[in-house]
Amino acid sequence: MKIAIGNDHAGTEYKLAVIGLLKSMGIEVLNHGTDGTDSVDYPDFVHPVARDVEEGTVTYGIIICGSGNGASMTANKHQKVRCALCWTKEIVALAREHNDANILSLPARYISLPQALEMVKTFLSTDFEGGRHERRIEKIPCANP
Template identity: 85%
Template sequence: MKISIGNDHAGTEYKLAIIGLLKSLNIEVINYGTDGTDSVDYADFIHPVAKDIEEEKVDFGIIICGSGNGAAMTANKHQKIRCALCWNKEIVQLAREHNDANVLSLPARYISLPQALEMVKVFLSTAFEGGRHERRIEKIPCN
C-alpha cells in the first residue's frame, strides 16, 4: 500500500506521528506536508496529495490542517477524490464503508493525537461495502 500525506503548520506533529505509524505497518509514504510550524497555505500541500490519487500513484491520501475543512475543500475540488473530514473513528468507518472515501481529512486542533492515530488505523482497515452505496457514489459528478 502507498499513501500520500499533506499538512499545513497545524498538522505537522500529527503528520510525523502518522508517518511513523504507517512505516511501522510497512506502508510506503509520500510526504508533501510542511515539516515546520511557520504559517503556510494548506492548499500548497493538499493539491499534490489529490493529484497522486487522480493519477493512481497511491492508494489513499491523508491530509491535516487545523480544522480539516480547508484541506477537505481543496482535495474535493479534484476529480476522483472523495475526501471525508472526520472527527472520530465511527465517522471514519462510515466514510469508508458507505462513501468509499479515498482521502481522510483530520482536524488537528480538534482531536487528540491518539484519536488521530486510531482514526488512521480504521481508515486503512475498513473496506467499502459497495451494494446500495455503489449507486450513490456513482451519482457524485466527479467520478
Template identity: 75%
Template sequence: MKISIGNDHAGTEYKFAIIKHLEAKGITVKNYGTDASDSVDYPDFVHPVAQDVETNNTDFGIIICGSGNGANMTANKHQGVRSALCWTKEIVALARQHNNANVLSIPARFTALPQAIEMVDTFLDTAFEGGRHEKRVHKIPVSC
C-alpha cells in the same frame, strides 16, 4: 500500500506521528506536507496529495490542517477524490463503508493525536461495502 500525506503548520506534529506509525506497518508514505510550524497555505500541500490519489499514484491520501475543512474542500476539487472530514473513528468507518472515501481529512485542533492514529487505522482497515452505496457514489459528479 502507498499513502500520500500533506499538512499545513497546524498538522506538522500529527503528520510526523502518522508517518512513523504507517512506516512501522510497512506502508510507503509520500510526504507533501510542511515539516515546520511556520504559517503556510494548506492548498500548496493538499493539491499534490489529491493529485496522487486522482492519478492512482497512491492508494489513499491523508490530509491534516487545523479544522480539516480547508484541506477537505481543496482535495474534493480533484476528480475522483472523495475526501472525508472526520473527527471520530465511527465517522471514518462510515466514510469508507458508505462513501468509498479515498482521502481522510483530519482536524488537528479538534482531535487528540492518539485519536488521529486510531482514525488512520480505521480508514485503512475498513472496506467499501458497495451494494446500495455503489450507485450513490457513482452519482457524485467528477466535474460540473
C-alpha cells in the same frame, strides 16, 4: 500500499506521528506536507496529495490542517477524490464503508493525537461495502468519470 500525506503548519506534529505509524505498518509514504510550524497555505500541500490519488499513484491520501475543512474542500475539487473530514473513528468507518472515501482529512486542533492515529488505523482497515452505496457515489459528479 502507498499513501500520500500533506499538512499545513497546524498538522505537522500529527503528520510526523502518522508517518511513523504508517512506516511501522510497512506502508510507503509520500510526504507532501510542511515539516515546520511557520504559517503556510494548506492548498500548496493538499493539491499534490489529491493529484496522487486522482492519478492512482497512491492507494489513499491523508491530509491534516487545523480544522480539516479547508484541506477537505481543496482535495474535493479533484476528480476521482472522495475526501472525508472526520472527527471520530466511527465517522471514518462510515466514510470508507458507505462513501468509499480515498482521502482522510484530520482536524488537528480538534482531535487528540491518539484519536488521530486510531482514525488512520480505522481508515486503512475498513473496506467499502459497495451495493446500494455504489449507486450513490456514482451520482457524485466526477467521482468515477
